Amino acid sequence: MKEIFATPIFALLISILAYEIGIFINKKTKIAFLNPLMIAIALVICTLIVLDIPLEDYKSGGDFISMFLTPATVILAVPLYKNINSLKKDYIAILCGVFVGSITAIFSVWGLAKVFQMPKELLASLIPKSITTPLGIELSNQLEGIPSVTVAAIIITGIVGAVFAQWVLKVCRITDKTAKGLAIGTSAHALGTTKAVEMGETEGAMSGLAIGLAGLVTVIAATILSKIGLF
Template identity: 60%
Template sequence: MDWFIDTPYFGILISIVMFEIGLYINKKTKIPVLHPLLISIGLIIGILLAFDISLETYEKGGNMISFFLGPVTVTLAVPLYKKIDLLKKHTKPILIGIIVGVFTSILSVVGLTKLFGYEDEMIYSLIPKSITTPIGIEVSESIGGIPSITVVSIIVTGIIGAIVAPFVCKIFRIEDKVAKGIAIGTSSHAVGTSKAMEMGETEGAMSGLAIGLAGLLTAVIVPILLIVLD
């Protein structure tokens, strides 16, 4: 058994199996907070601790899954292509919405962390919380953050976004499909986009667009903004 644990197959297999279990629990209970990703993370941590398996051993396969995050994000262009006419029709409000969302995300993190006296390294780690993981890690490293903390903040943000998005739209009576998609994608990247796709094809397409643009804008804006705010 030890030989299998030391191979990349262990990390890959345990990740897939635990996520499937999380998916099953989520579908059976229909409780929003029991998100498949959250459940699978908890189960994997529990197994590693129970059997005294190091994180490095798990990451031999876990990192291989992470490698595919970039290509998977690119596939979100498919539903967007199907809605290209809608994009052309609403180009201006879509761009304004994404830009406002990016600035709101960055400034809220900087403002709240400064208010509670966080150290700069922690602030820089939390700033990319609303963008997709591959871009978020690069942004965090470039500005002096801690990538591991950035990844955790991105995952938590995505899960929270996926859980609360339908309720927020309902409470504030947001019925426009384009607005829903842009808001979800800008604030909670790919995990939120999975919920947007469940809400509808238009919501999913717009959310996928927001992921890419929000990531690019954040990568460009953050270094400049930090200089201005310093």
Template identity: 55%
Template sequence: MMEDFFNNPSFGILISIVMFEIGLYINKKTKLALMHPLLISIGLIIGVLLIFDIPLESYSKGGDMISYFLGPATVILAVPLYKQFHLFKENTKPILIGIVVGVLTTITSVFALCKVFAYEDQLFYTLIPKSITTPIGIEVSSTIGGIPAITVVAIVLTGITGAIIAPLVMKFFRINDEVAIGIAIGTSSHAVGTSKAMEMGEIQGAMSGLSIGLAGIITVLFSSLFVRILELFM
């Protein structure tokens, strides 16, 4: 009976929602940045699967259905951008330069760390799209020869890290410009970071949402070129 329930897609959907709600509750109670709802829910889901010896495939039947809607769900990020579009027109050049530099910094830093720790080339390809949204990142990873499953983990961890440390980084470096804050968060930590940017303000959220799309497009268009260029130094 229980086995039939675990193999039903509703199990993966239900446990994901319940664990995320628990994560939200803990986050609100503790008010600690480290207690991010997504991080807590991931840990709780892994714990349940291990304790009850539930195969990952059983959870994925419902979990993959949630993942399917990640792409369409990001469209809602266009709403605050539409409201603040005049800021994009006023700051087009610095915004585009900032996003391009952010994407290049992500790729070159991953390359440098992979060389320092003597990781295989495939891991480098896997981590290139770690700072863009999951649906795009999976496709980029599979196209350039990475491992999409590991890419997803890297994307999630990058987003959570960005959401946790972004306010501290902005405060430490005394970055007060709302547009700059949004561009930095969106370019480096995609949708998860954008959720934090929206908490910081509507302008920050709008610019962060813009950065997600542009950073994804830039990474898609130039990832293969970046790989070929960097391979000359590998």
């Protein structure tokens, strides 16, 4: 039995099965906090503990999934293309909004890191917290961060965005549909976008557009700031 647990196929199967269970629970309960990805992570961790499977054995199969993250970044071009007319129409407002949001995300992490005296490696790991996972991992590697910490930060950021997005927008009295979508996509990437899609077609489209733009801005800005020695 130990030999079966150590195979890459077993790791792939439990990963896919855990995520499918997460999707099922999320659809049945319709509770934003019960995100499929979060449920899948919890189920995989419990499985590894109960069956006493070493992390190295699971990683041998999990790496097959990770391998597809980088080419998956190309998919970010799809929402950009689908919403090209909206981008052309209000490009100044959209670009300014995403730029300010992305820069704010970077400097909020930098400021907290200075206050709590975080090591440089941890700061580099948290910088990509508001962009989608494939870009976040690559940026973390580029900044010499810890990719596993980056993934955790990205997931937590997305779940918080999906759960509290509507409440924050209501408190801030943001009623424009385009602004709502851009705010969610810029701050909470794909996980937040699931909530934006529920809010409306325009919100979902703008949030999807913001994911690609925010990722681009964050990668460029973080690289430049790293080169000048800010972190």
